[in-house]
Amino acid sequence: MSARTDRANATNAMIASFLGWTMDAFDFFVLTLVLTDVARDFHTDKAAVALTLTASLVMRPVGALLFGVIADRFGRRLPLMIDVVFYAIVEVFSGLAPSYKVFFGLRLLYGIGMGGEWGVGASLALESVPAKWRGLLSGLLQEGYAFGYLLAAIAYPVVYHFAPHLRWRALFFLGGAPALLALFVRSRVKESAVWEKSRAPWSTYGRTVVRNWRRFLYLVALMAMLNLMSHGTQDMFPTLLKTQRHLTQSQVSFVTVISMVGAILGGLVVGGLSNRWGRRRTMVAAALLGVLVVPAWAFSPRLAVIVAGAFALQFMVQGAWGVIPAHLNELSPGALRGFFPGFAYQLGVLIAAGIPAVEAVLARHISYSTAMGTLAVAILLVGSVVIALGPEARGVSFDAPVPAAETADLVADPHRANG
Numbered sequence: 001m002s003a004r005t006d007r008a009n010a011t012n013a014m015i016a017s018f019l020g021w022t023m024d025a026f027d028f029f030v031l032t033l034v035l036t037d038v039a040r041d042f043h044t045d046k047a048a049v050a051l052t053l054t055a056s057l058v059m060r061p062v063g064a065l066l067f068g069v070i071a072d073r074f075g076r077r078l079p080l081m082i083d084v085v086f087y088a089i090v091e092v093f094s095g096l097a098p099s100y101k102v103f104f105g106l107r108l109l110y111g112i113g114m115g116g117e118w119g120v121g122a123s124l125a126l127e128s129v130p131a132k133w134r135g136l137l138s139g140l141l142q143e144g145y146a147f148g149y150l151l152a153a154i155a156y157p158v159v160y161h162f163a164p165h166l167r168w169r170a171l172f173f174l175g176g177a178p179a180l181l182a183l184f185v186r187s188r189v190k191e192s193a194v195w196e197k198s199r200a201p202w203s204t205y206g207r208t209v210v211r212n213w214r215r216f217l218y219l220v221a222l223m224a225m226l227n228l229m230s231h232g233t234q235d236m237f238p239t240l241l242k243t244q245r246h247l248t249q250s251q252v253s254f255v256t257v258i259s260m261v262g263a264i265l266g267g268l269v270v271g272g273l274s275n276r277w278g279r280r281r282t283m284v285a286a287a288l289l290g291v292l293v294v295p296a297w298a299f300s301p302r303l304a305v306i307v308a309g310a311f312a313l314q315f316m317v318q319g320a321w322g323v324i325p326a327h328l329n330e331l332s333p334g335a336l337r338g339f340f341p342g343f344a345y346q347l348g349v350l351i352a353a354g355i356p357a358v359e360a361v362l363a364r365h366i367s368y369s370t371a372m373g374t375l376a377v378a379i380l381l382v383g384s385v386v387i388a389l390g391p392e393a394r395g396v397s398f399d400a401p402v403p404a405a406e407t408a409d410l411v412a413d414p415h416r417a418n419g
Contacts, residue, residue, distance in 0.1 A: 006128075009128060009189065009190045010128040010129050012184075012188040012189045012190075013124050013125045013128040013129075013189050013190075013192075014125045014128070014129065014137060014140070014141065015184075016080070016121070016124070016125075016181065016184060016185045016188070016189050017080075017121035017122060017124055017125035017141055017144070018125075018140065018141055018144040018147075019144065019178075019181050019184075020080065020083075020084055020117050020121045020144070020178065020181055021117060021118060021121055021141065021142075021144035021145055021148065022144040022145070022147045022148040022151070023084070023088070023148060023175075023177060023178035023181065024084075024087065024113075024114050024117045024118075024145075024148065024178070025144065025145040025146070025147070025148025025149055025152075026148035026149070026151050026152045026155075026174075026175065027087060027088075027091045027110065027114070027148075027172075027175040027178070028053075028056060028110075028114060028148075029148065029149040029152045029153075029234070030152045030155075030156075030168075030171045030172060030174075030175065031049075031052065031053060031107075032053065032234070032235050032236070032237075032238055032239075033152060033153065033156045033171075033238050033252070033253075033256070034156070034167070034168035034171060035049050035050065035053075035238070035239055036239065036242060036243075037167060037168045038103070038168055041168075042099065042100040042103065043100075044100050046239060046243075046360055047357060047360040047361055047364070048100065049100075050235075050236065050239075050356045050357050050359075050360040051104075051357050052103060052104050052107040053107075053231075053235055053356045053357075054353045054354055054356060054357050055104060055107045055108045055111060056107045056108070056110050056111035056114060057111060057227075057231070057349050057350065057352070057353035058108075058111060058350055058353045059108050059109070059110075059111030059112050059114075059115060060111050060112070060114055060115030060346040060349045060350065061115060061343060061346040061347050061349065061350050062111070062112050062115060063083070063111065063112035063113055063114060063115025063116035063117075063346065064115040064116060064118070064119050064339075064342040064343040064345065064346035064347075065339070065343050065346075066112070066116060067079040067080075067082075067083050067115075067116030067117075067119070067120050067338075067342070068116070068119045068120065068338045068339030068340075068342045068343050069338070069339050070338075071119070071120045071123065071195075071338030071339070072195075072199070072335065072336060072337070072338040072339050073199070075191045075192070075195055076120055076121075076123060076124035076127075076191065076192050076195060076338060077124070077185055077186070077189055077190075077191055079116065079120050079338075080117070080120045080121055080124060080182075080185055081182040081185050081186060082182075083113055083116040083117050083120065084113075084117065084178045084179065084181050084182055084185075085178075085179045085182050086112070086113045086116075087110055087112075087113025087114060087116075087117070087175075087178065088113075088175060088176045088177065088178040088179040089176070089179070090106055090109045090110045090113060091110060091172055091175025091176065091178075092172065092173055092175060092176040093106055094106045094107065094110065094172045094175070095168075095169040095170070095171070095172030095173045095175070096169070115342075115346040115349070116342075118342055118345055118346075119338060119339065119341055119342015119343065119345060119346075120338055120342065121141075122141060122325040122328070122329060122341065122342070123192070123195075123329060123337045123338050123341070123342075124189070124192055125137070125141055125325075126138065126141070126325060126326060126329045126398070127192045127193075127194035127195065127329075127337065127398055128192060128193075128194075131395050131396075131397065131398075132275070132395075134275070134326045134330075134395070135271050135272055135273070135274040135275035135279075135323065135326055135394075136268065136271055136272040136275065137271075137326075138271045138274075138322060138323060138324070138325040138326030138327070139267040139268045139269070139270065139271020139272060139274075139319075139322030139323070140267070140268060140271070140322075141325050142267050142271070142318070142321050142322045142324055142325050143263060143264040143266075143267035143268065143318060143321075143322060145263075145318075145321070146260045146263030146264045146267065146314070146318050147260070147264060149234070149256065149260045149263070150256070150257055150260035150261065150264070152171070152256075153252075153253045153256035153257045153260065154253065154257060155171060155174060156171065156249070156252075156253050157249055157250050157253045159171050159174070160249065194334065194337075194398045195337075195338070197334075198334035198335050198337070199335065204335065208333050208335050208336055209336065209340075212333055212336070212340070215331060215391070216340065216344055218390055218391070219328060219331065219340075219341070219344035219345075219348075220344050220347045220348050220351070221348070221386055222344075222348065222386055222387065222390055223324075223328075223344055223345045223346075223347070223348025223349070224347075224348040224351035224352050225348075225352075225379065225382060225383035225386045225387070226320065226321060226324060226348065226383065227348050227349050227351070227352035227353075227355075228351075228352040228355055228379045228383070229287070229290075229317050229320065229321075229376075229379050229380060229383055230317055230318070230321060231352055231353075231355050231356060232352075232355045232359070232372065232375055232376055232379055233297070233313055233314070233317055233372070233376055234314075235355070235356040235359075236356050236359045236360060236363075236368065236372060237256075237259075237310070237372070238252050238256060239360070239368065240298075240368035240369060240372060241255060241306070243368065244367055244368045244369060245301065245303075245306065247303070251303065254307075255303075255306060255307055255310055256310075258307050258310060258311050259310035259311055259313070259314040260314065261311065262310070262311035262312060262313075262314040262315040262318075263314040263315065263317070263318035263319075264318070265315060266286070266314065266315035266316060266317070266318045266319030266322065267318050267319060267321060267322030268322065269315075269319060269322075270282050270283070270286050270319030270320065270322050270323060271319075271322030271323055271326070274322075274323045274326070274327075274394070275394070275395075278392060278394055279323050279326065279327040279330075279392050279394050280387050280388060280390060280392050282319075282320075282323060283320040283323050283327075283384075283387045284384045284387050284388050286316045286317070286319040286320040287316065287317075287320055287380045287381075287383050287384040287387065288380070288381075288384050289316050290313055290316035290317055290320075290376075290380045291377055291380045291381060293309050293312040293313045293316065294309075294313065294373050294376050294377050294380070295309075295373070296308060296309030296312070296313075297309030297310055297312070297313040297373070297376075298369045298370075298372055298373030298376065299369050299373055313376075317380075320383075320387075324345075325341075326394075327392070328340075328341035328344065328345065329341050329398070330392075330393040330394065330395075330396045331391060331392075331393050334398060337398075355375070358371075358375075359371050359372050359375065
């Protein structure tokens with residue numbers, strides 16, 4: 001392919017992956033905004049509906065395993081298309097759920113689709129772009145997640161205004177839109193050239209997984225901490241604003257939108273800086289700076305301070321996240337790049353999946369602000385240590401990945417990969 005064709009395909013791959021993750025996040029975070037209404041309509045409490053968030057998170061490793069292995073064996077495009085259609089259909093059916101039990105089951109299925117998208121989309125996108133742009137574009141790709149939350153926050157009051165009888169159900173019906181993305185992928189995105197070079201027979205694939213088990217376990221621990229940081233500061237925050245700060249629907253939407261603007265900017269800024277300062281160093285700095293803004297985010301009763309705290313905290317938390325797509329793909333063997341980062345990511349999600357329910361249960365005995373603020377500080381501090389102790393392979397060539405035999409050395413000496 002010509003350079004112009006390569007650039008066009010890289011752009012299309014980034015657009016497809018960004019939109020896939022955006023719509024995935026929209027479909028997930030819609031529930032965090034309407035949690036109290038769903039609980040009321042199904043005649044249950046908020047903790048029970050918070051458990052459906054956990055249900056989706058618990059099933060994400062299943063999707064990552066299923067779609068990741070398919071992506072390594074048959075290419076990135078096909079599993080990405082199947083995945084977005086699947087989770088879009090499940091989201092629409094969630095809006096039609098007649099009872100809590102049916103809704104719970106559908107959220108389990110949705111988790112499979114959500115888990116499959118990130119690993120496949122990230123590998124497709126980052127295998128298509130030059131290494132020098134990987135940090136910045138990693139931040140852009142990851143903040144599709146924040147952009148999806150932002151869109152959900154904007155849609156929330158609009159849909160409630162124009163469809164007052166359908167309310168939360170109408171928001172779930174909007175979740176069918178990602179199915180159209182499959183048409184874009186099919187028509188505009190070429191298969192990853194890196195995948196064509198790195199695909200390996202099943203016997204080699206299995207041996208590569210076994211050789212890299214220590215690296216894999218570290219990535220699971222890393223992603224557990226990152227997911228605790230993210231879901232611990234996002235999922236129940238609208239509930240805190242409604243039940244403890246007594247904010248109106250439009251105020252909750254406004255605070256959420258501002259926080260996601262901070263998240264997007266953080267992902268771009270920190271992701272871009274990671275190319276210069278290193279992946280781990282920028283992530284640790286973001287996590288520690290996040291600790292400093294937790295009091296404004298969790299404990300202030302003043303709206304202006306809450307807005308500033310939410311913006312700053314999500315700038316830091318999602319700033320650290322902005323490094324993750326590049327960091328995980330750089331640390332993954334080429335033959336496993338569809339499966340390895342996505343499955344590690346989603347096992348980390350599984351470990352962190354209980355955080356919304358834990359916060360909801362603690363809030364019965366103490367306040368939401370005390371539960372969420374205390375946990376946020378602890379998670380950010382522990383997370384910074386886990387990040388700092390790990391390996392790094394900033395700028396590694398995806399065409400010539402680090403040999404599997406060197407993986408153990410990188411874990412033992414995390415500075416080696418950067419010379």
